[in-house]
Amino acid sequence: MATLLVLTVFLPFVGSLVLFLQPKLEKKTARMTALITALVTLAFSLILTAVFKPDVTTPQFAAGAPGGPYGWNWLSGAKIQFALGLDGLSVWLFALTAVLQITAIFASWESITERPAHHYAFLLALETGLLGLFASLDVVVFYIFFEFTLIPLFFLIGIWGGPERRKASIYFFLYTLAGSLLTLLGVIALVAIHYQHSAGHVLTFSIPELTHGLANLKWPGWHSATSLTSPQVFIFLLLFAGFAIKVPMFPFHTWLPLAHVESPTAGSIILAGVLLKVGGYGLLRFNMSMTPLGAVYLFQFLVTLAVIGVIYGALTALAQTDVKKLVAYSSVSHMGFIVLGLFAMNPTGIDGAVIQMVNHGLTTGALFACVGVLYERYHTREMSELGGLWNRLPLLAFFLILSSLGSAAVPGLNGFVGEFPILAGMFAKNRTAAVLAATGMVLGAYYLLWMVQRVLFGPLREPHQHGDHAHAEVRPVGWHEIAGLTPLMVLIVLIGVLPAPFLARINPVIEPIAARLESSVPTTGGTPAPEVTHMNPAPAAVVARQGSR
Amino acid sequence: MSHDIPLNWFLYFAAASFSIGLIGVLVRRNAIAVLMAIEIMLNAANINFVAFWRYGETPPGASPLSGVMVAVFVITVAAAEVAVGIGLILLCYRRWHAADVDRYDSLSG
């Protein structure tokens, strides 16, 4: 299985190389090559998901003995390993990447006519980066894939994007790079601290080993968080810088709307669907697992940011007239929800956040694909120019409504499965934040339905372009668009009605993390900082709990 | 040794001529003068070397002659530097018809 995992991760890259080396390929051949590669990758990842054991907390499909060192020695001197594996946190995001890739390829099926081979090559390279990122068990490997994702997306936006594509791509690239280098600094600091203070001076880059080792560090200074310069808090902030930009959390979100608006549809789907999840995933994998005291110390600050993000995103989305911008800002709002769930620091909230990452990937991916379908036909995304499309494009209307409802967290669809636990978790922790976030949820439902209403219902409004070109021949939704959107619709409904199997795989991994967080959290709410200092013995208890699992 | 000039006299002298050279490099605008100032700096270092060699002693195992050796070699190096420097100054002079370093201004930024 370890081989299959590596194969899954690198298969798109092979496809990408093949497409790169044959730049003169016809559109048809190029897209078929890409589709077949993506389909095989999807099949592999579904196999991996199917055989994934629900109750195991250690990474699965990793080379090497379970619990021991994973992966293959890459740099023996520096103890860096090429280690891949999946656990409950990553398995669904891994599968989501493979699914959305299909949607992305179908979304660019007809719309990409300029240098198609390179377009698909970059898409596939991006997929490798994302799959590898979710599967990596070594911080260096994680970071490599993390940075690697920037390059294909830079070109996707910069070459095939809208009128301001150059600005958007460079903005995106530099913004993300800036944050990720701070993250790198934090990661290096973690490894160095682990090396110096662990028993026997263990130099390791392995994520599971670091997580475990840092919890049992024999350094009293590590286990207290009294000020911003306490090691855990400081490193938390360093790590946070990169992931918060990726999420994006409230003050760091400015790159997102620009990147989304200028990006081609496929780029938007992957960007919103998967790339933003990298931020949440990183927060959970690094910040919450390795520097929990930092999260506890900064609780108020983080929750405030998240709530501001939820409400600000929703309000800004309300003010948009461009459908794509609206969806982009709704992402800011929904990602704020996810962060809120993470910082609820109880199993309910984190569970909800993890499943919501998948849900948001599905619904936003679908929404962007729908916007892409619209744009391909009318070359506009202005809501004032569109209306009453229900009659013109009934299938599109169905997809748009279903994904909007899913995104608006209507019970029975997937959004509810994620957002309800988030709110419940947060309510147990901090009522004000939960109530404020709930208003964000209401606003979310409002702007999404408003958008649906303006675009789909009412009198038919179509933009007049190309002179008096009649829109009678507007192409109906094609088979490739149906093929790209249908899996997402199925999953939106499936997770909505049958969330148990999904949650069952997430839960076991969440519990120890949440337990560690809760053991260092004062239960009364309020300001956590003073209590933290005398929670020092806590990690030992946590370790015992972890050990017993 | 009691009637010799004390070491620190040499050192003061070397430091002074070094400073003169350095100031010359910084202040003079004529390329030839700059070149001369550089030579003064190198020779100041030479004085140091020879004085230290004459008055000082080497730690065990080290070569007892290194001070003079350095001085001899530095004289050679200085000669080479002058040759190259004059060549370069001539090259510039031919293009600008000036030996003033401030006039050479095709590069900036």
Next chain:
Amino acid sequence: MPPTAAFTINFRDFYVLAPEIVLALWGLVVLLYDVGWLRKLPNASRQQKLGWITLLGVFGALIAAIHALMVRFNLYGMQELFNPAWMDFDRPEPVIFWGTLAGDLFTETINLFLILMLLVAIRLSMAWSFTDSWGEYFALILWSTVGMMLLAAAEELLTLFLTLETMTICLYLCTSFEKNKRRSAEGGLKYFVYGSVSSALFLFGLSLLYGLTGTTELYAIKMVFTPETGDSHIGLAGNVSGMTALLLMLVGFGFKVAAVPFHQWAPDAYEGAPAPVTAWIATGSKVASFVALMKVLLLGLAPWSNHMRDVATPGWVGVVAALAAASMTFGNLAALAQRNLKRMLAYSSIAHAGYMLVGVAAAGYSSRHSESAGSVLYYLIIYGFTNLGAFAVAAWLARDKDSDDISDLNGLGFQYPGLAVCILLLMLSLIGMPPLAGFFGKLYMFMEALNEKNPEGRLTMLWLVGLGLLNSVVSAFYYVRVLKAMFLRPAEGTVVAPAGPAIALPIVVGTVVALGFGIYPAPLVDLMKSAAVPMLDVSGELIGSSLERAMWNRARRAPTGPPTDVKLELPASVAPQAGSTAPQAESTPPPLLPGTGKGQGAASKKGGGMGKGAGKGAGALKKKGQGKGQDASKDAPPSDQPKTDSPTKDAEKTEAPKKNESGSDDLKKAAPKADAAKP
């Protein structure tokens, strides 16, 4: 080591120097061939012919360098094969020519990489005809390389200075070889003026160092400066003469590696020089200068690094850290403003020097010296090859467009996708994007920087590393500009002609290095880490014969004062008398060897004679310089030794009057200051 070592030259010494000798002689061959046979040919064909002939010689040197490494690692039974009676390979002596040059794994490795870079640079020089004095050009490039290789091997300050000058004088001339351009001559002159002023500053610092120690050998300098009290690293607090020497040498090195604030020459010289020469200055000379810098700082002046304390206290670590911070920040910010590709690369190479200085500071700081130094070496090599590729792009523009604006690259990605992807990888590696080699270079260096046990030091290094990473972001801005021009903008104006092998080679080689050592960096990292070991320690430890080493050990072992008070320590020559009173000096010292006490008078005289105040550093010297009222050139009879040294602070004062006439006055002045400087 003339005094004790036998005056014989082992043939092995020449054998070890084979690559350098081949290159030096080949320079003559090229020159003669040009003068003798090629005068009548047209310029371009002369260039090609001479270029190939030069490459032949470089290949010869390459074979010699590879051979040395093969013998070292005994590949294919090389040690047995190449071990005639007169070539004694088993002799474990890592220094040659009486300790002036090193001949160990480190120099062999650096030679190999320098020759490989030279190969690429010479092939790049054949790209287009920018001068008509090809014989001189190639000969000078070869000789500058000889200077670089010997500079990397220098174990002694005179050799270091000479080789440094050999290297730079050749490069001054190469810079002004583009005859039809004003800026070439101007760049050469500016390079010359800044370079020779920095050499003079360096030399003056060197003379002070010689005065303080009485020797020019790096290892001996380390020995003189190493306090005998074990771990108490005194740094340079109050030692004005030492600080002056250190600062002057750092200024000199700062010029050579183009660190802010001594960088002004670099952009001008880089822009003025023909692109292949720029490439060679930016890579070869920087590699060699950095190696020399590390040798001097990490080997010779290691006791002055003051690594047990915070960086802010006197010692070179703090100075180097400040230089690093300034270079990184200024280099990157200045590069942001550039539109000219060569100038941008010049400023970026200033910034890279800053990153590497972080590594040097870390190496001075950390307890893992050789690993840290190895990480800097790794970065240097990667930097060298990727930058050669980057300057080849500049050469391409200079050849076809006679300009080097970044905007001239517009649309390159569509015309030549293969090379454009290579350039993309080079730029990403220079930014430090994974999984390219530049990323691992930074990762290793910064990892080592943070691997510091002392928490205060770690915090400082954390800031420095954080600054370095932030600077990587800034650097992304201008490197991405190149990518933007190549891939995101349509072509305009004249079209660049196909690169041709001369320009493609550096780009491709750089890409292969960036990608290959990015995906699998282990071999190079391991090689560099093991090469750093002899660079820092072993070669020094084995300097000279065992007799000298024994002398060193005796001289150092005998006196041990209370750890806090350096001045109390007594030299070997007086230890018998002092032993009765000094509790720490109980162990009976070995008999005085002729010459043991000798060198130390010199140090003390200078310490005082400088008249610049003497603090602890001077105290450290005095303890060695057991005063003998003696002319330096004569040996002190043992009876001259002071007999009444007591283990108190008064030792200083009682000692002082017994000093010789020339130094005593100053010593008397210095002594109270020294006492006052003590806590």
